[in-house]
Amino acid sequence: MAEEYAGPIIQMRHVDKHFGQLHVLKDINLEVAKGEVVVLIGPSGSGKSTLCRTINRLETIDSGEILFQGVKLPEEGKELAALRAEIGMVFQSFNLFAHKTILDNVTMGPVEVLHRPRKEAEAEAMELLARVGVAEQAAKVPAQLSGGQQQRVAIARSLAMHPKAMLFDEPTSALDPEMINEVLDVMVELARQGMTMVVVTHEMNFARRVANRVVFMADGQIVEQNTPDEFFDHPQSERAKDFLDSIKGH
Amino acid sequence: MGVAEVFTEFGDIYLQSVLSTWLMTAVCFAGGLLLGIVATVMRVSPLKPLRVVGDVYVQLFRNIPTVSLLVIFVYALPYLGATLPYRTCLIACVILIVSAFASENFMSGINAIGVGQIEAARSIGLSFTQIIRHVVIPQSLRTTVLPMTNLLIATLLTTAMGSQVPLKPPELTGMVNYVNSRSVAGISAFVVSAICYAGTSVVLGFLGNLLDKKVRIIR
Ligand SMILES: Nc1ncnc2c1ncn2[C@@H]1O[C@H](COP(=O)(O)OP(=O)(O)O)[C@@H](O)[C@H]1O
Ligand SMILES: [Mg+2]
Numbered sequence: 001m002a003e004e005y006a007g008p009i010i011q012m013r014h015v016d017k018h019f020g021q022l023h024v025l026k027d028i029n030l031e032v033a034k035g036e037v038v039v040l041i042g043p044s045g046s047g048k049s050t051l052c053r054t055i056n057r058l059e060t061i062d063s064g065e066i067l068f069q070g071v072k073l074p075e076e077g078k079e080l081a082a083l084r085a086e087i088g089m090v091f092q093s094f095n096l097f098a099h100k101t102i103l104d105n106v107t108m109g110p111v112e113v114l115h116r117p118r119k120e121a122e123a124e125a126m127e128l129l130a131r132v133g134v135a136e137q138a139a140k141v142p143a144q145l146s147g148g149q150q151q152r153v154a155i156a157r158s159l160a161m162h163p164k165a166m167l168f169d170e171p172t173s174a175l176d177p178e179m180i181n182e183v184l185d186v187m188v189e190l191a192r193q194g195m196t197m198v199v200v201t202h203e204m205n206f207a208r209r210v211a212n213r214v215v216f217m218a219d220g221q222i223v224e225q226n227t228p229d230e231f232f233d234h235p236q237s238e239r240a241k242d243f244l245d246s247i248k249g250h
Numbered sequence: 251m252g253v254a255e256v257f258t259e260f261g262d263i264y265l266q267s268v269l270s271t272w273l274m275t276a277v278c279f280a281g282g283l284l285l286g287i288v289a290t291v292m293r294v295s296p297l298k299p300l301r302v303v304g305d306v307y308v309q310l311f312r313n314i315p316t317v318s319l320l321v322i323f324v325y326a327l328p329y330l331g332a333t334l335p336y337r338t339c340l341i342a343c344v345i346l347i348v349s350a351f352a353s354e355n356f357m358s359g360i361n362a363i364g365v366g367q368i369e370a371a372r373s374i375g376l377s378f379t380q381i382i383r384h385v386v387i388p389q390s391l392r393t394t395v396l397p398m399t400n401l402l403i404a405t406l407l408t409t410a411m412g413s414q415v416p417l418k419p420p421e422l423t424g425m426v427n428y429v430n431s432r433s434v435a436g437i438s439a440f441v442v443s444a445i446c447y448a449g450t451s452v453v454l455g456f457l458g459n460l461l462d463k464k465v466r467i468i469r
Binding site: 141143 | 373
């Protein structure tokens, strides 16, 4: 069964996508192995978010195929919901449920989707909240937390589903600088524990510490990919060089 | 006849008409909310035909005068073989109109939720119905308490349409005719009804404010 599947967790083959006239993903081929951490990097508008979002089908694709654990993504309905339950997603803007307490944010998925008994789900949620360092905030609502705390709750909410892989779309870009590390630390820990991760981020230190591979995108294409040290120290393409100069500038 | 005499002479039946107005308001508002939720769910559903039906429904009943709708129910439906009791006609009309406005309120509440939360809900595997139930409805209910309070007051005032059909007991506006056809109360009967409407509205407005403070979502 799926548990024994040993091939790449995520496979994208010849994926193309347009938004109207705009060609946002051009012949994307990408594989992510179990336990691998892939950092997606590239200029704004290059299609990183879109790529990420096609993996759990928040965006549909025009052609090509995407496989998750060797199985083509379902188009819609129950199968699609079940697939999404297996892929965690963390957004730039946290997107916690504003009307729910922190605890209820984390238990909603396990209770409603996995049909776990509430008590059990709450106990696990408290463990997860402790793990990301916000257990004391469990009874509050999202707006009462700092951005860094909210993002850590969002990570806990994803983890509560026991995902097989996690997608992070610029998880620290909306944070004040002093809060970036508290979120990155949680992500580093996750990577160390073997979570399969696709991370859109410009945090070079994070990439160097935990990424197995850096994938550089520009204009909807994968321009080059390499180990983080190779990529950051010896970029091959002009576009990557220009891009790295621009982000090192500040 | 002064206001005080109107009270002493018609006190009993006034009480009945106040209760009748309150009851109709409650029924119409509850029915309107429920139907408004249904219309709204259609309007945000992934299926285009449902969305179109929901939109047309709301446009129709938001833009038709209550009195026209009541005329249709009372005079036109019998031609189609459906003769309903007057009270049922009135309640049905008010419910339809209230539901259209309720749906507009819900839509503004939904717009305040933001697509991000919906996407987060989808990415933990919640189905469309679960998202509607656990995210969309609770949030839009809680963010629209004040406009819904206004709608409740409007519902109260709209039940005055009941004065256009014979009702037993009459509601507050019909009560004016009732009193004036039995004695010469003149303006006093109007004043008593107006006081009842205004008093009810003030209390509802106050309760609405309290509820809003209690359930409003901090964003
Ligand atoms: N929903 C959308 N509709 C139309 N255009 C979009 C939409 N989402 C993104 N785009 C466009 O697609 C391109 C790629 O966007 P995105 O994937 O967000 O890039 P990145 O995350 O690398 O900044 C951009 O030009 C963006 O404006
Ligand atoms: Mg982006």
